[in-house]
Amino acid sequence: MSIEVHLDQLLLDRKMTLTELSNRVGITQANLSNLKTGKARAIRFTTLDALCSELHCQPGELLSHTTEPDRLHL
Amino acid sequence: MSTTSRLPRILQRLTEIGIAITAVVAVVFLVAVVFTDSALETPMEFTPDEDTYSLSSEAWGTGTIHDAVGIVDFTDKSAAYVALSAAKVLAYAAASLALLVLLRRILQTLSAGTPFVDTNADRIRAIGILIPAFGFLIQGLHWATSLMVMDTVTAEGLHIEARLTLNLTYLFIGLVIVALAEAFRYGTHLQTDADLTV
Numbered sequence: 001m002s003i004e005v006h007l008d009q010l011l012l013d014r015k016m017t018l019t020e021l022s023n024r025v026g027i028t029q030a031n032l033s034n035l036k037t038g039k040a041r042a043i044r045f046t047t048l049d050a051l052c053s054e055l056h057c058q059p060g061e062l063l064s065h066t067t068e069p070d071r072l073h074l
Numbered sequence: 075m076s077t078t079s080r081l082p083r084i085l086q087r088l089t090e091i092g093i094a095i096t097a098v099v100a101v102v103f104l105v106a107v108v109f110t111d112s113a114l115e116t117p118m119e120f121t122p123d124e125d126t127y128s129l130s131s132e133a134w135g136t137g138t139i140h141d142a143v144g145i146v147d148f149t150d151k152s153a154a155y156v157a158l159s160a161a162k163v164l165a166y167a168a169a170s171l172a173l174l175v176l177l178r179r180i181l182q183t184l185s186a187g188t189p190f191v192d193t194n195a196d197r198i199r200a201i202g203i204l205i206p207a208f209g210f211l212i213q214g215l216h217w218a219t220s221l222m223v224m225d226t227v228t229a230e231g232l233h234i235e236a237r238l239t240l241n242l243t244y245l246f247i248g249l250v251i252v253a254l255a256e257a258f259r260y261g262t263h264l265q266t267d268a269d270l271t272v
Contacts, residue, residue, distance in 0.1 A: 031272040041270040 007036045025050040082184040089178040100167030107159045115145045119235045126231030162215045169208035190265035195258045202251030209244030
């Protein structure tokens, strides 16, 4: 099972930087970077809620499932 | 700074002092063994002749000595005997230094943040392996020295033996520490999971 994180695309669409998002949701840039690069092993519901609130998106727009085993593993 | 955060640094300093003291004591003992006429102690086991040695007590009657353990001192030393004694000193020093260095490195990670890193699990496991390894090495060296002495010593009324006694306490301590190392390794996995949860 592989999960893709589309944080890059969402940030681009909203013309928002990672630093700006980090300040708004109160998550360190290092953690957001882990999420963006697929290094993160798990995501809290509170984090998902905060990200979706700031990016005005649904969880399904942020995360998607792929059969390619080269992305985030949950 | 709280007491809990000071403690690892204090322990780290103590291990550093321990390393320095161990190194100095090892050198002093080595010089004493090799270059001075100091008596060398060899642990020996004796079985006294019952006709020669006996105990008597007004309250308990006559007693028989079956086995006795003691230390023999010699002032005249052969080269092989000195070499074995020096090897014992070096084994004690190497064991103490290796354990103190590993402990110091573990404490360093504790001072730096979290001790739950894979290398610490390896270090704890190394401690668990080193304790019985050095314990048996030192016991083996004692036995070898006793064997050497036994060949040259005659004592009337005493039957001298050089028994190889393996103290299994070292092995049990080692097994407990190795088991704890594996539990610690699981802790490092949990720490990594926590670190990579956003």
